[in-house]
Amino acid sequence: MAEHPPYPVGLRLTGRRVVVLGGGQVAQRRLPALIKSGADVHLVSPEATPSVEAMADAGEITWHRRPYAEGDLADAWYALIATSDPDANTAASAEAEAHRVWCVRSDDADRATAWTPATGYSEGVTVAVLTTDARGRDPRHTAAVRDAVVEGLRDGTLVAPHFRTRTAGVALVGGGPGDPDLITVRGRRLLAEADVVIADRLGPRDLLAELPPHVEVIDAAKIPYGRYMAQEAINNALIEHAKQGKSVVRLKGGDPYVFGRGMEELHALTEAGIPCTVVPGISSSISVPGAAGIPVTHRGVAHEFTVVSGHVAPDDERSLVDWPSLAKLTGTLVILMGVDKIGRIAETLVAHGKSPDTPVALVQEGTTSSQRRVDATLATVAETVVAQDVKPPAVIVVGDVVAVGPDGTAA
Template identity: 80%
Template sequence: MAEYDDHPAYPVGLRLNGRRVVVVGGGQVAQRRLPALIAAGADITLVSPSATASVEAMADTGEIRWERRRYQDGDLTDTWYALVASSDAEANDAASAEAERTRTWCVRSDDAEAATAWTPATGRSEGITVAVLTTTSQGRDPRHSAAVRDAIVEGLRDGTLAAPHHRTRAPGVALVGGGPGDPDLITVRGRRLLAEADVVIADRLGPRDLLDELPPHVEVIDAAKIPYGRYMAQEAINQALIDHAKAGKAVVRLKGGDPFVFGRGMEEAQALAAEGIACTVVPGISSSISVPGAAGIPVTHRGVAHEFTVVSGHVAPDDPRSLVDWAALAQLRGTLVLLMAVDKIGSIARALIDHGKSPDTPVALVQEGTTAAQRRVDATLATVGERAAAEDVRPPAVIVIGEVVAVGPEPSGHSAE
């Protein structure tokens, strides 16, 4: 292949749907490369005496055909693309030679210079495939290719790399779960949609730090400050979403946690559907599991808790509006996670004890979880009401009840009973 040394590779995207592809070798290289070939719709035959467990699973599920033997001359007949990646140097050379004779594009994992094709460092973001090859007179540098790929894809995903759409975007609303508070915990898709928005209607508990990164033309609306007028608060938010979407804007409703975990996201989705407005739901990391985790508390743990139950505590147990069966919850052996329950924790604890839960059950209150202001206060079910008041625990806080509170090392910011 010396005649190609001083010439750069010609980049091209192969359309392999329904076309025969042969992979020689079932080891780690094949394990990494096969998923992309499967996603491309290729008709894949694997030729190898053995394979990793993951590759074998692909054969078992019918995603690939596996010929359990060494490579034989003629295996590349009618093949469009070949990946030669076995640990058998003789077989690799023979397969590569056949590919050259049959004019089949061939990638060699063991000898790039003997290949007729190179696999670029590839990444994807919302319908865009980024493929990077670095070639110099001194040879290829795959690590540099991967670093460039990662920088481009990350920039596209988080909006720091400007890539404006030149086709007209359809207006609509995205209900984006922003996660528990740390701006790094919003999903990749949520952050990208936020970067592309014309209007953002944000909750107080959303990742507020991300709002400072938005371009100056983006209108940011604090949901807590929307004038009520003749509407209740949620109806006013619904109407704002509708009005901006009908004005042709790309709207993001930035919510804390997940839109559908005590987030009233479905009410907003229903209001938009009634007006015929397109709505995209982007799930978020719920504080019910992420905040305990950030405080060193697993909501489940082998031999301790095989279940966890998430409960809204915004209504007291003796309130006729309550939909929670506190008597049933008191009988559960797993973990209880309470959201929006700081001011009701005393009455909730009493109800659980009255219905049979041990007063010695460990309890942890985690305030401002995942943020720089995070702190944890520990108590028992018998003392949690007094402890919450004495420590001035304030919303937002997640309360964990159960033996999992005592599992694991004591985290920083821990306040002992």
């Protein structure tokens, strides 16, 4: 038997009797998958680990609190033998053979009639890996192969597009603050399966180079005071490509719903009857300060943080921000899209009670190779931005957390 490789197969155990002998660590690892399969699981063991006992208490398995006895495998479809008694294991294995029950043995794989593969899951796909050479089984290598395949499917580095079950639609994907490694696993996988990608300037641009040649990339950049693709044109492009039966990804910087107009695009797609998936992203409001060594909250310094848009000045009638109230808060203020307005913002905060000496940090191109941090105060930030030639995109942090050093104390 050792000269022939095992025959791989997926067992459909829903409602079928499965017997597990032994309630130790092996059972603890294997039972969750058996329960998930819908099997009628019977555990035979005088003792069990606390986790296994909890499964029995929850009614997920039936626990027979006794040692193995002849006849326990009657009517079973599958058996897992994992007791610490070699004689019981041998007897149970013989019973399984006599009743033609596929049997896994944790103590002696060579005497088993079935082996448990190293398994993993990703979006409806089960990855199962078996070592085919019985004379050289290497469980660690098998698990490593499993992990590599599952991780590749999850993060999109192993491209396996859907075909039969694939449906046209749009995914609004938050690409994170700029570093391509900070996009979510789901976002990267959807990007790898896309036919069309409509990308923002602030999205993780390096990921576009990984796309297959057939993928159409549409530039939806909005350059401050420069060229841009109108929002209506973006909405129309999303709808038109989806109606052509394509899988479309709208790749946005940060999170789609944090000053990203994600809800506007969702409304347009909903009105057009286009299915849409929203994939949250890591917001630059938290991640960029963190990458620059600034915690937006810190014990004894700031118990709250507020994120506001600075794309319109405080005295602009279009502004929805209550700047006078913000000036009275003791926590951290994070301002996005406010580089060119920071002078007037600082003046307003000081006019309503904020100390001119309040620390300010501007983090430009956060999380990317071009990241740089410029420090100032509310009194000096306007001239500092000009002197240091700070350009968007930059996240502005106002508050005492800016002065917190690596040792956790304020400078």
